[in-house]
Amino acid sequence: MRFDRVRRFWKEERGSQLLEFIFVFPLLWVLLMFSFDQFAIMFNKQKALAAAYEAGRIACVQPNAGLASYHGQQRGMEELDQAIGAELREIRILPQGRWRKGNHFEARATLHFTLPASGGKYEVTESYHMMIENAEGD
Template sequence: MITRMGRVIRTRVKDERGSQMIEFILVFPLVWILIVFSFDQFSMMYNKQKALAAAYEAGRIAAVQPNFGLAKFHSKQRGTAELAQGIGVLHKDVQLELDGNGWRKGSHVKAEATVSFRLLATGELYEITESYHMMVENAEEKQ
């Protein structure tokens, strides 16, 4: 009887039929967390790159406009078009700020792009702001 029980226990210990299923059940949540984390990181980095590209485009377009009104209009148009290519964008905005010298050749303008979106894992709102400084190259001379 004891030897028969020993044989049964030994065969059950050596039997590996359910081990792969148990490994899968234990490892799958870790793999899922890794996948969700990588989606969050990718969306943050991609939207950060889009915000930087939008600020760069807005600043570049603004620097060659003859007056501040046109610069504001065209930079907002180009910047928001760039931000619209982001992942899951909820809010996008592009602003121009002048330094204290006004709109004239040689003064500086700062383009600021802001994008907000929700993260996949937590669902919380995440906002990225990037800025780019340019020198005004083509301002009209006042008569």
């Protein structure tokens, strides 16, 4: 007699959709939030790379390291201003040796930001190596 009640309850399908929703919705929510965070990371990584490239591109035609650093930071910051949730942005022009035509330098972009869904802190650093094309002197 007791097993008959259990068997009838087990075969009953009322409320099954609600239970399925209750079990599946949190998993879908976590997946959605994970995708938002991953998109922000990929987008900001691309913005940091574009900023390093733009900073290097304008810096390589400057006549000296001071102007290269100034104009590189200006151009790179314009790109980093478009990042998602950016808190700290930095562009650095790092010459390898003296600022001479034919020498190389590194343009480095660093971006600290907060992930939109989880609220975690994240840092992206990208760099681009270029050759000095236009330097005064030598």
